[in-house]
Amino acid sequence: MDFLISGTEVIIGFFVLLITTKLLGKTQITQLTPFDFISALVLGELVGSAIHDKDVGAIKIIYVVFIWAVLIYVTELITQKFKNTRAFLEGKPSIVIHKGKINYEGLKKNKLDINQLQNLIRKKDVFSLKEVEYAILETDGTISVLKKSYFAPPTRNDLNLNEIQVNLPLAIVTDGEIVWDNLNESGFDEKWLRGQLQVHGCNRIKDCLYAEWTEGEALHVVKY
Template sequence: MEFIHIATELIIGYIALLFTTKLLGRTQITQITPFDFISALVLGELVGNALYDKDVGLAKILFAVTLWGTLIYVTELITQKKKGLREILEGKPSIIISNGKIVYSELKKNHLDLNQLQHLLRQKDIFSIREVEHAILETNGTVSVMKKAKYEQPTREDHHMPLSPVVLPVTLIIDGEVIWDNLSESGFTEAWLKQQIRSFGFQDYKDILYAEWQEGKGMHMQPY
């Protein structure tokens, strides 16, 4: 009877976890953040510990999994609406190499040493930091890299083509909210941004899902 009891709880827990992970979406695996990682661990522990606790029945397992899953789901909804809270829970990308130079302050802030940086770059098939123009540490711990122009594949040097400068695009609007720091650092004003929005046929920031500016390519804007 004890084995039947464990088997029953395990099957019910399996179904509950499967349903919860499907509800929360695939970011639990493919775009996992530190918050997602901790949430997944706790969710698994709730079921694992309950299997061998005789005082915990099926109803308590289902209640615990449902409550925890609901808390995570509500948190995800909130982070979709509130940009400030999104940065607290999920973090934000950090530029760790800028214009070919390592930004040591950002490495230190993200507790990343140079050996770890080299390891992350090698995962992108980059074996020398001199090849990198810009590198961004993403919230899931991976690195996105923009190579210097002469190291692009196929390389411009191979075809004796003139080198063009590598320019990092600047995000100006996310989820209908202006990233004021980026706008200011790029040397633009609010009046300029409003003019750009009107040129695309829109009237307000809240109409825009995403907007970025890149030197030489201009504005890219996507509405909701």
């Protein structure tokens, strides 16, 4: 009976967390500010503690997670409606390199040392601080870099080249299955796709690991 109760609580906790994450939005993962990080930890800990506590039932799990989710949702709503609260609740970006000079006070304020700054800069494919004109530490802990013009790659405008259309590649087949939304958006049908795959040696859809289509280019196919 204990195993049945524990299993039921785990399943309920799983779906409650799943629904809560969907309702709160993707910022819990993609834009993880310190507040979001702590809230995600607490949310998981609430469910974990409730599951391991024999005196806590499924109703209490749902109740506790619901209260926490409401608090997070209200906080997000406040930051959306009242801009003045964003700096306090979400933090604000900090310029750590200004006009090529390191802002030591900015580093100190954000508890960041030179080695950590270099590490963040390297993740932007910049291996020398002298190449950086501006560096901004974002609220999620990542860094945005604007290179000095001398080190910046040339653009088509710099080379006096005509502007060309940029097309978004569409994954038509993934893991041996057709991505129907992308296939329909491409303007082709299944018959066309099968014909193209056969040209690349895929007699069946499930023989294709990945197929990508870009307007004006041939279908790119990767077989299993």
